[in-house]
Amino acid sequence: MQFHHHGYVSGDPRIESAAGSGIDRPEVLPECVDVLIVGGGPAGMIAAAQLAKFSNITTRIVDRRPGRLEIGQADGIQARSVETFKAFGFADRITAEAYRISEMAFWAPDTKNPENITRSKVALDDPNGAISEFPHLIVNQARVLDYFAEFAKNAPARIQPDYGLEFLGLEIHDGEEYPVAVSLRHASGDQEGQQRTVRAKYVLGCDGAHSGVREAIGRKHVGKAAKHAWGVMDVLATTDFPDIRTKCAIQSASGGSILLIPREGGHLFRMYVDLGEVPDDDNRQIRQTTLETTVAKANQILHPYTLEVKDCAWYTVYEVGHRITDKFDNVPPEEAGTRTPRVFIAGDACHTHSAKAGQGMNVSMQDGWNIAWKLGHVLSGVAPESLLETYSLERHEVAQNLINFDREWSSLMAKPAEEFENPEELADFYVKTAEFPAGFMTEYPKSMITGGTEHQALATGFPIGKRFKSAPVMRVCDGNPVHLGHHATADGRWRIYAFADNALPDESSHLASWAEWMLKSPDSPVVKYTPEGTDLDSLFDIKVIYQQPHGEIDFGPDIPSIFKPKVGPFQLTDYEKVYAINAEADIFEARGIDRNGAVVVVRPDQYVSHVLPLEAVEELALFFDDALNSRAR
Missing domain, CATH: 3.50.50.60 (FAD/NAD(P)-binding domain)
Known part of the structure; x- marks a missing residue:
């Protein structure tokens, strides 16, 4: 977090100074x-x-x-959302109070005693952080x-x-x-x-x-109901079910299914209890199912384990609809x-x-x-x-x-256990599709803010149209190991990441030429579109990542000025835009960055808009001429 650039801050730096419409904001809704x-x-x-x-x-x-x-009725927080919370400054605080999902247990009828359930598989939620460095939470x-x-x-x-x-x-x-x-x-x-x-x-x-x-x-x-109902309850209860504090998909031989979601706080949990198919002539009578009936149904599914509800914080019955x-x-x-x-x-x-x-x-x-x-x-x-x-x-x-994915997932959840050819089919689907529910399969098509894939090979780990997947780097000014993407806050700015060629800052290079063009050329988006009277980085947050490890890069006069802009009324230097590789996790290797360098453009909501060579300044200019084709006020 950066502050003090407008003067000394002695209080909570998250409380910014009121400006514009925030000054003397009227209590009553204006006309x-x-x-x-x-x-x-x-x-x-x-x-x-x-x-x-x-x-x-x-x-x-x-x-x-x-x-x-x-x-609230919703409680599942996927990794992409926690990544978003990071941009809004509260990921760490909400993670501290949330329940963290690290694995999911799958229960099925015991092959020897089908009237009982038994644990069939435990799937890790995100082994080794392969999908994201952010957790899967319940809050x-x-x-x-x-x-x-x-x-x-x-x-x-x-x-x-x-x-x-x-x-x-x-x-x-x-x-x-x-x-x-x-x-x-x-x-x-x-x-x-x-x-x-x-x-x-x-x-x-x-x-x-x-x-x-x-x-x-x-x-x-547009759509229709799936004619299947579930009772949902947030409860405090006593039980001998051993996985009550683990996310579970539970299938019984004849009593339906349960999705168990432990809640934050160490005691509360949510159960989605299968109430079965809804007849065409039901006339919403299924919605009148009592809590007591749903608890009894849960006990039937959980056999031989028992559940005694002590308190219910929230209860409803819903029919699946897409x-x-x-x-x-x-x-x-x-x-x-x-x-x-x-x-x-x-x-x-x-x-x-x-x-x-x-x-x-x-x-x-x-x-x-x-x-x-x-x-x-x-x-x-x-x-x-x-x-x-x-x-x-x-x-x-x-x-x-999302509708397509959820239709398949909810159908599998409601499918009777005896209809599965493979008892691990549900668990296998959960593992195979993990990236989608984590929120990382979104891929925006080509548009005025999403470029073509002609140069995608220069940065294979940053697919155009998908969210910018962060990676560890070393901040040059202070030697701190940081995640490159975590510095991108929800401030409405575009991010431009310049991945350097192999030259050092004091050597002539494609990066040096690109930085000079960005700072001075009349065709540069920084020159053309930065609002008059604002800081150099008020619209474009531009960072450089050198290929050398920290210690071989000095924050000195050879660092191009575009990467050390003057900010605030005192025109103080921003030191947090220059990075070197983390020797233990080279971002060039981790994200498939070409050693001749590359430019990665990221829009304000963290999705990759373009990948270009350092030499392709005309293409960069044309891209922003489409995205920002009116002069900023």
Whole structure:
């Protein structure tokens, strides 16, 4: 964490100085805003947190609840989400309070005594950190929202939710400065029942599976229920089941299945208990299944073990359904590219599925981050409005892949044990597909912010369109071993990583020529698009990684100036952009970086946009001319 560059900081450095719309922020929701977020769930809160870094934008978030969420339904936190939390500054704190999944146990009918269950296999969650250096966690959704709310409140725009306001509808009046008129009603408090209208330039609907925003823009939630029901309970209980503090998939011979998820705190756990197929004429009667019935069903499945519930924190019954919205913004497909989207939807408003793969909250957060930085760039004048069209294109494909994966996983979970040809089929599927539920299979297609793969061979470990997978390096200024990607915070900046050729800083090289071009050429994106009157690195965070180990690289005058920019009102040198290899884990080897060097461009939400040779400055310039083709204010 870097601070003091604007003067000495004696308090919590996570609390930034208020700026722009955060100065004297009005308590009452204004009549006109730049962005109105409807719904304070995971997608809405991460969007608010990201937009809170854009102090020149007025963002408000409304939620119909009277206050913060206390009991969340979601709890699975995949490694990609923890990586995201790192960018928002709270990965370490939330990890400390969470339950960490290190393995999953699979239980099946005992071949000798089928009426009993027995442990059939234990699969490690991520052996040797092959997928990610970040863990797989379980923590209440409410705590995730708390951390994002803290970030948003402490960021320059000082965003806080406006609770007790429910969405009624909206109208779009193209051509007006604030074209979206949103009707709201006070759902609680002294003004309960009163209605009002807020006008916005853009609206983001994060208001859940029964989204009013989705309905208001005429989008359709397409799909169907799987006709299978599950009872879900968060309980404190006594039991002789030996794996009660291990994530388990439990299949019985005749009583159905259980997915067991230990919760944070050492005592609480969640059980998804199989209630069986739902008849066509059920008329939602399955939803009336009592907690006592579900507990009895769990005991039937767990035989010969027993479960005695002492307290239930939360209980519900749900039917598995797989639905995806036809498009994630208000522009009809036949009009795409002809007018600017003004209303977007994210999270459960776009995609619904079973909870057993632990994907809902995780994918929703990536939805919110994706659209938030794009709105920030467009409203700041950094990028053209056409950037907003990439949101639906990118996230719709991700949601469809999620639906496909979850349909297969939930079907396997509900499949009777006797129908498996191989008793380890469920465990094998879990291991084989581990990268998908961890959140690392997203791969965005070529677009105005994602380049082609012509030069992918220069950095095979950074696939274009996929998230930037960090690796250990040594920071030159202080000799500290760090993870290269962990320095990339959610500040809305592009990252450009220059992997040097084999020359030292005092030798002429392709890197030296590239750095000089980036600093001085009128075609350089730094020269063309850095907003006037701001720091050299205000839009582009540019780092260099030398091939030599720490000790052979000095932070001296031969380091190009682009890698040691002056920042803040005192124009202090930023020393944390120059790296050497970690001798124990050479990043060039680990990520397949060509020894002649390479440039890796990473967008603000950590996905790789381009890989280029150091000599390909014209291609780099053309790429940013498409992505940033309006002069920044």
